[in-house]
Amino acid sequence: MSFLEWFLDPLQYGFMQQALVAALIVGVVGAVVGSFLLVKRWALLGDAIAHAVLPGVAIAFLLGWPFFVGAVVTGLLTALGISFVERNSRIKQDAAMGLLFVSAFALGLAIISRIQSPVDLFHVLFGNVLAVSRQDLLLTGVTGVVVVVAIAVLYKELLLWSFDPIMAESVGLPVRRLHYLLILLTSLTIVASLQAVGIVLVVAMLIAPAATAYLLTDRFHRMVLLAALIGGLSGVAGLYLSFYLDVASGATMVLVSATLFSGALLFAPRHGIIPKALRRHQARLVAAVDDHLKHLLALSPSLPVASETLAERLGEGVASVARTVRRLERSGFIRRSAEGVALTPQGLRRAMQVVRAHRLWERYLVDRGGIPREDVHAAADRLEHASGPELTERLDEALGRPTVDPHGAPIPRGEEGIHTAEDYLLSELSPGQEGIITQVGGKNPEWLHRLSSLGMVPGARVRVLASGDAGVEVIVKDQVEVIERRVARSIFVSPDKGLGAHRP
Secondary structure: OOHHHHHHHHHHOHHHHHHHHHHHHHHHHHHHHHHHHHHOOOHHHHHHHHHHHHHHHHHHHHHOOOHHHHHHHHHHHHHHHHHHHHHOOOOOHHHHHHHHHHHHHHHHHHHHHHOOOOOOOHHHHHOOHHHOOHHHHHHHHHHHHHHHHHHHHOHHHHHHHHHOHHHHHHOOOOHHHHHHHHHHHHHHHHHHHHHHHHHHHHHHHHHHHHHHHHHHOOOHHHHHHHHHHHHHHHHHHHHHHHHHHOOOHHHHHHHHHHHHHHHHHHHOOOOOHHHHHHHHHHHHHHHHHHHHHHHHHHHOOOOOEOHHHHHHHHOOOHHHHHHHHHHHHHOOOEEEEOOEEEEOHHHHHHHHHHHHHHHHHHHHHHHOOOOOHHHOHHHHHHHHHHOOHHHHHHHHHHOOOOOEOOOOOEOOOOOOOOOOOOOEEHHHOOOOOEEEEEEEOOOOHHHHHHHHHOOOOOOOEEEEEEEOOOEEEEEEOOEEEEEEHHHHOOEEEEEOOOOOOOOO
16 A cells, blocks of 8 residues: 555545644644744643533533633633632642642532533543544634734744743733633643543643753744644544544644654753763863873973873773773874874874963963962863864953963963973972972862962962972972972972073
């Protein structure tokens, strides 16, 4: 059977033609109204109104009225009751909804149990779109048109009120009328959907298409259009599946809608679980690559570095470093030899870019953000991986092209070195030698806070009194302090002329 035959074969029956139109109307109108309910966080209100119309339908049957009238009246009364309870008691909206819709639903079931009627009222609970009559279809169509036209006419007002009711009230919009208008439109939509999906399942046709569209776009007008498309598709596809599989039509329409939502939840390009997981994984890979390159640059810009040395500096296992090294070699960032791994020109440029971005972000966080210099390393470490060359250049320009970061480290430009030619490590100075601190390296916040409290910051003068395995005894700001040797290896000093220490 071809697709055309598969599609047209059920339409030879009049009840399927009517059911198809009803399913399409219910899917589209429910999705449009549901979009506003979703952004207003009124999904539970839709459920409450859907259950609350049951006693109205039952009473309408008892009195011989159209069920449309009873459903709308009880839906509105329930919504007003929820608002009354919320405003005049300590009960919050969610609790008021749960209490009133369950009470109304129970009342409806009690009335149904006593009704002697030729009409099967349980279809109101679970729907039966295949039993839609011409009169039902006319009611559904007219109701749907009224709802869509009302939303189209008041779209801007409803949009502003849905997202920012305070702003809407400040510009003079009748927010209370809009509040009750949306409740009325929700009630009408539910009434139009009763024959197709019933009271129990109608909330899914209200919320699921809107929730699916919400995962696929960030623009509300696109969300409404996409939700309408998804709702219509759910209604039509569910109807055809119910016909060929011989299962309940209302339930199948809801299951199709739920399936589409599940697909969006998993695979939506921006908000889907799987794409977000892939992006996080890719970000971790990029961060690992950048970290390896910048630490190789710090160890040696040109000479090979043993993998064990790189692993020790990174604080990772040799096997983990080896995997990243293989990835870096395939990307052309490093070359391997018997002596170890070394940066290629491409890797050197990438490493310089990472270090430059890191130091510019530290400068920005201190100068513009007012964050103490001791606390910016971790934040800059995260930001450096998301900063491409264009963003880094704009950041540099915005900061006035600084030459050093808050710790005194030179900010690389082009392929200039990480340290200036005259810098020496504090641990290399001999007793009696002194100079100006140019850079306080390392990323341990405790070290940095301690050194800052001692006055050992860029620009401070320091003189070595003694040096041994335990540490380096120095005098800074007329105070004598002992600095651990491992910490002293991270402090760079611009010596006075005549200092005979060798380059680190």
